[in-house]
Amino acid sequence: MAIPILPALSLPESELEVSYILASGPGGQNVNKVATAAQLRFDAARSPSLPERIRTRVLELAGTRATRDGVIVITARRFRTQIRNREDAIERLVALIREAAHRPAFRVATRPGRAARQRRLDGKAHRASIKRGRSGRFED
Template sequence: MLVVNDRITIPLSQFTFSFARSSGPGGQHVNKVNTKVTLHWPVAETESLSSALRDRFCTRYRRRINKQGELVLRSQRFRDRGRNVADCLQKLRQMILDVSKPPQPRKKTKPSRSSKERRLKSKRLKSNKKQLRRPPTDRE
C-alpha cells in the first residue's frame, strides 16, 4: 500500500513492476543482476485519485504517460532492487503530493506607468525605423 497522505492511498496491486539490468559502474555485479526498476501505473483507470486530481495529474505529467494511459517511472539509482522499487514509489508519491495542492489563483496586476512608457517608446522607435525603410514619395 502506497500511502501518499491521510486521504490518498494506492494499493500495490495497481502497479506493475518490471526489472532489467541497470547501466553504469558496478563491474560483474551490474552485469548479472536485474536491479533497474520500471513502474507502470494505469492512471486513467485508478479509483484511488479523485477525478479532478487525476485530470491535474494527467495534464501535468502527460509526457510521462504512454499511449496505453500508463504512467512509466524508472529508477536505477541504487545497486539493489528493493531500494529502486522504494525510490520509484517515493517519486510517484512526490508527484501526487505536488499535484494534490490546488494551483494558486493568479492575482491580476496592472502594468506600471514606466512599463507602459517603455512599451510606447519602443513602438515609436520601431515605427520610425520602418518609415525610414519606405521609398521616398513625391510629396516631399
C-alpha cells in the same frame, strides 16, 4: 498495503506493477548479471483511487512518462539493489501525485499603481545618471 499520499488519499500496492530490468552505468560485473533497475507501471487513467481532478493533472505532469493509454512508467536505476530502486520509483510516483494534488493559489492579475510606476522610472533615471557619469573624459 496502501501507500499514503495525502491524509485523505492513499494508493493500494495492488495498483502498482513493478518489474526489474538490467540497469546501465556503473556497478561492474554486478550490473551485467543482475536486473537491479526497477520499472514501475501505474495505470493512472483507470485507477479507482485517484479523483478525476488529480487523474487529469497527474497525466499532464507525467509528460513523456505517461503512455497514450494513461499508464505512467517510472524507471529507477539510481541504486545498486532492487529494493532501493523499487522504493525510489514509488517515492517518485508519490511525489508526482502530490504535485498533481496541489492546487495553485488563485491569482487575480493586477496592474502596477502610480507610485510603483514612478519608483521604477526614478530608479531607471538614477541608473542612467550613474552610467552617464562614467563616460566623462578626464584630462591630466
